[in-house]
Amino acid sequence: MRVLVPFKIVADLDLLRGKKWTITNNRPEDPAFVKKIINPYDESALELALKLADNCNKHGLETELHALTIDKKQADLFLKKLIATGYNLASRFDCAVDLQFNPSAKAALIAAYLEKFGPFDLIIMGMQSSDEDNAKTPYLTAEETGWPCISGITGFNGCETGSIRVFSVNDQGTIEQTIHPPYILVVGNAPNAYLRIPTLKAIKTAAEKEIKIINLETFNITPDQLNTKVDPDLIDLVAVDNSRKSLLIEGPSAEEKVSLLYDKYLKGRLSSL
Amino acid sequence: MRFKVIINACSPVFLRRVEEVCAFIDAHKTLFRVNHYTDAEALVFYSQEDVEEQLAEKLPFRKIKLIKLKHYQPEPILYALEELEGQNPADLYIFTGDLAGNELAVRFASRMKSSSLVAVEKLDRQQGNMIGSKKVYSGNLLGSFHFIKKPYCLSLARGMNRIETSLPRQKKNINYFDYSTYNDERVPVQCREISKTEEQCFDKAQFVIAVGRGAGNREAVAHLERISRQLGAELGVSRPVVMNAWAPLNRLIGASGNVIAPDICLALAVSGSPPFYYGIENSKLIIAVNTDKEAPLVKAADLVIIDDYKVIIEELCKLIVKSN
Ligand SMILES: Cc1cc2nc3c(=O)[nH]c(=O)nc-3n(C[C@H](O)[C@H](O)[C@H](O)COP(=O)(O)OP(=O)(O)OC[C@H]3O[C@@H](n4cnc5c(N)ncnc54)[C@H](O)[C@@H]3O)c2cc1C
Ligand SMILES: Nc1ncnc2c1ncn2[C@@H]1O[C@H](COP(=O)(O)O)[C@@H](O)[C@H]1O
Numbered sequence: 001m002r003v004l005v006p007f008k009i010v011a012d013l014d015l016l017r018g019k020k021w022t023i024t025n026n027r028p029e030d031p032a033f034v035k036k037i038i039n040p041y042d043e044s045a046l047e048l049a050l051k052l053a054d055n056c057n058k059h060g061l062e063t064e065l066h067a068l069t070i071d072k073k074q075a076d077l078f079l080k081k082l083i084a085t086g087y088n089l090a091s092r093f094d095c096a097v098d099l100q101f102n103p104s105a106k107a108a109l110i111a112a113y114l115e116k117f118g119p120f121d122l123i124i125m126g127m128q129s130s131d132e133d134n135a136k137t138p139y140l141t142a143e144e145t146g147w148p149c150i151s152g153i154t155g156f157n158g159c160e161t162g163s164i165r166v167f168s169v170n171d172q173g174t175i176e177q178t179i180h181p182p183y184i185l186v187v188g189n190a191p192n193a194y195l196r197i198p199t200l201k202a203i204k205t206a207a208e209k210e211i212k213i214i215n216l217e218t219f220n221i222t223p224d225q226l227n228t229k230v231d232p233d234l235i236d237l238v239a240v241d242n243s244r245k246s247l248l249i250e251g252p253s254a255e256e257k258v259s260l261l262y263d264k265y266l267k268g269r270l271s272s273l
Numbered sequence: 274m275r276f277k278v279i280i281n282a283c284s285p286v287f288l289r290r291v292e293e294v295c296a297f298i299d300a301h302k303t304l305f306r307v308n309h310y311t312d313a314e315a316l317v318f319y320s321q322e323d324v325e326e327q328l329a330e331k332l333p334f335r336k337i338k339l340i341k342l343k344h345y346q347p348e349p350i351l352y353a354l355e356e357l358e359g360q361n362p363a364d365l366y367i368f369t370g371d372l373a374g375n376e377l378a379v380r381f382a383s384r385m386k387s388s389s390l391v392a393v394e395k396l397d398r399q400q401g402n403m404i405g406s407k408k409v410y411s412g413n414l415l416g417s418f419h420f421i422k423k424p425y426c427l428s429l430a431r432g433m434n435r436i437e438t439s440l441p442r443q444k445k446n447i448n449y450f451d452y453s454t455y456n457d458e459r460v461p462v463q464c465r466e467i468s469k470t471e472e473q474c475f476d477k478a479q480f481v482i483a484v485g486r487g488a489g490n491r492e493a494v495a496h497l498e499r500i501s502r503q504l505g506a507e508l509g510v511s512r513p514v515v516m517n518a519w520a521p522l523n524r525l526i527g528a529s530g531n532v533i534a535p536d537i538c539l540a541l542a543v544s545g546s547p548p549f550y551y552g553i554e555n556s557k558l559i560i561a562v563n564t565d566k567e568a569p570l571v572k573a574a575d576l577v578i579i580d581d582y583k584v585i586i587e588e589l590c591k592l593i594v595k596s597n
Contacts, residue, residue: 013411017546018569021413028410040512101409101416104383127372128529133409135391136379143383148348148459152372154522167467169522171284171371172345174467180459188372189529191518231388232405232418240408240415242550242573244559249578257578258588261560265576269537269558270593273479273505 001056001159001181002064002120005049005087006110006141007042009075010131011035021239027100028237031131038078041126044193045185048155049124050086051193056159064088066117070095070109076211084198084206091117091212097223101132104229107140112219114145121181122164127151127188138186149184150177155193156185274305276365279354279381281373282319282328283345285469290369292435295333297367299436301396311335311440313367316357320344320453329447333438340450344464347376349455354381357450362424365403370429382426389426390418394433412528412547432532432552474523475533478507483526483553486513487542487563487582494519497541500586504593509533509552511543526552541582545570562586 011031022029038046046067053063067082069075070093079090093113099105114120123145128135142149152168163180169188187193198206216223251257278294280287295310302308314336319328325339338357342349354377358366362385368374375391382389394415395406402419405427409416475481482501488494494514501508509526510519526533528548534555541562543549550573553559561574562582571577578585 013413014544014546016413017544018567018572021410023414028414031410044516101418130411131409133392133407133411135375136389139376139379140383143380148457149376151376170373171281171286171290172466173285173469176465176467177461179461189512189515189522189525191516191522194516231421232390233421234416235404235419236417237409237414240413240547242547242554242569244573245575246572247576249576254580254584255588257580258585258592261576261578262589262592265558265560266537266589266593267596270480273536 001052001061001122001162002066002118003049003052003122003124004066004068004110004114004120005042005046005124006068006070006137007046007126008039008069008129009036009071009078010039010129012037013130023237023239026234026237036074036078038195039126039129041128041130041187043195044190045124045126045187046082046085047193047195048153048187048190050196052156052159052164053086055157059160061159061162066091066120068093068110068113070099070106079211080206080209081198081203083209083211084202085196089212091214094213094215095223095226096215097226099226101134101234102226102230103132103134103136104140104231105226106137107144108226108229109219109221110137110141111144112221113214116219119182121183123147123182123184125184125186127186138184142184145182145184147182147184149186150179151186152188153185154188154190274365275363276305276313276367277358277363278313278315278334278367279374279377280315280317280332280369281345281350281371281377282317282324283321283342284371284373287369288331289435290371290374291332292438293370293429293433294367295438296434296436297429300434304396304398310436310438311444314338314363316340316354318342318345318350318353325449329445330442332445333440335440335445337445337447338450339447341453343453343455345373346460346464347373347380348457348460349452350377351380351384352455352457353450353452355384359385364423365425365427368426368428370431370433374428378426378428382424385424385426387422387424387426388420390420391428392430393427394430396427408528408547408551412551431528432555474507475509475531475535478533479536480504480506481509481526481533481535481538481553481556482506483509483511483538483540483543484514484520485511485541485543485549486517487544488514488519489542491517491519493583497586500590504590506539507535511549528552540570540574541586543570544568545573
């Protein structure tokens with residue numbers, strides 16, 4: 001089973017909570033100065049792929065896991081880490097074009113990778129990137145490749161016969177489906193899917209392995225071709241203000257604070273519920 | 274502007290989505306050049322047997338295409354949409370504010386070689402251009418996007434305003450289509466519902482206790498669940514609590530979970546990042562209990578207690594139980 005996991009490196013936006021944002025030319029400046037992480041949904045996708053490989057190996061089925069990111073050099077550290085966790089190949093698409101808010105271009109590049117380095121059986125992706133919030137790339141990849149897809153994935157297992165049991169949650173409820181590759185699995189809020197921590201030895205071995213760097217020339221794609229894919233186009237960006245009264249309830253002890261909260265603000269409200 | 278609405282009635286909570294769509298249309302009446310949400314045309318997909326009359330009764334639109342499927346799958350829906358709409362598409366398609374709506378909007382637009390935007394909160398016309406606004410950067414910023422190619426396909430943001438809807442049956446023009454024999458060997462025939470979304474726990478909740486990662490562990494969350502029940506509140510949780518499997522996914526609050534609007538939201542040990550806050554911002558009263566006075570929820574709450582949540586909830590329990 002050959003599995004491709006496209007993932008994105010993002011700024012840890014939780015670290016910017018409550019801060020004032022500066023916006024220049026429709027791009028926020030602040031995320032550039034913040035620690036980078038793997039996009040939370042992609043972290044789950046990457047771990048679920050590793051779990052699937054563990055499961056397949058247990059049943060004597062060979063797997064090959066590829067992690068792919070479209071990014072600059074900043075991603076290399078993460079790619080090395082993924083090799084250490086068990087990825088057989090870590091690739092970086094260095095396309096030198098700003099693809100923020102251009103999910104169509106990203107889907108086209110993922111599909112191009114698939115065509116050149118395939119065949120793959122599965123593509124596992126996150127359902128949304130935490131900065132662009134497009135929530136589009138996986139679905140556009142499905143259309144580019146003609147593969148069916150399932151969204152809201154919370155887990156999958158069983159690959160004994162080459163088919164996979166997939167669990168997903170959507171408006172309808174929790175659904176179990178048995179699929180036969182090829183498929184695109186779009187990972188949602190999946191419990192217990194934090195990326196595993198590699199051993200020191202694995203980190204050392206991974207440090208010596210090569211990251212596969214590819215660029216547009218490999219595929220005969222020009223930057224212009226990618227730029228024409230922007231639709232819709234981002235034209236304005238403003239900060240959201242959530243502030244409320246924020247009245248601090250103070251007192252010498254917890255008991256007194258709660259008593260104040262209860263008497264003044266809660267008692268009446270609770271009795272009318 | 275010719276626009277149509279796409280509804281997935283395979284979902285047990287589709288009427289909630291219909292009410293959201295109707296409120297959205299009503300808020301954009303001038304833009305859509307309609308008097309009322311009932312003027313919209315709807316394509317409605319369903320899979321249950323013998324529900325046509327029920328659907329005809331409940332759906333509040335004048336023109337309805339009722340389209341039968343075997344069960345919910347994006348592939349047959351996209352196939353039907355292409356076949357029914359491909360030749361003479363409307364200018365704009367509104368999809369619902371859920372995962373299915375997102376996926377269908379994006380994939381249908383891709384097949385029509387047109388523009389799509391997911392989780393839209395507002396539409397506007399500026400200098401002849403159609404502009405959609407949505408939250409980006411995890412809810413910290415609001416982005417405005419210019420749709421370029423028609424038909425514009427958008428899905429609504431989760432948990433948008435709703436209105437109660439109705440339209441007498443005799444005013445509706447309904448056409449029936451059957452795509453239940455659609456056969457695609459790529460998509461699974463085996464599709465088992467493990468649990469159905471029932472009326473959601475937060476629908477009628479007037480008091481919600483929202484718990485974050487600061488709760489510490491599974492036992493603490495279980496304890497808070499018992500306390501919530503005792504106090505007549507529903508328990509909601511943040512994403513890390515779900516990710517750690519301290520509580521089930523249907524309790525998740527936020528941009529990727531439930532959007533709630535209780536009278537009281539007591540938020541314990543939750544930092545209040547924008548994706549979480551999105552889920553509680555319609556609460557009438559937000560009370561934040563946090564040990565960190567710099568936590569963003571402190572500024573975004575009505576009332577704030579800086580203290581250990583364990584002590585606060587214990588004390589509060591005593592008072593509420595005593596007064597009952
Ligand atoms: C695309 C995307 C979608 C997302 N969707 C959602 C969503 O729908 N819902 C959601 O919740 N998150 C969502 N997130 C995650 C979100 O960004 C935050 O990571 C998350 O909300 C943080 O949860 P938290 O507040 O529980 O944890 P933390 O940020 O870790 O906060 C814990 C808080 O507890 C406080 N605390 C600790 N101990 C105590 C104590 N004893 N007493 C009182 N206070 C204490 C701390 O001071 C801290 O403020 C999403 C993220 C992304 C990228
Ligand atoms: N730069 C990127 N490189 C590789 N995969 C990406 C990239 N950006 C987005 N993706 C994938 O697409 C998913 C959805 O992203 P988005 O459509 O931007 O919200 C992510 O969770 C990733 O799996």
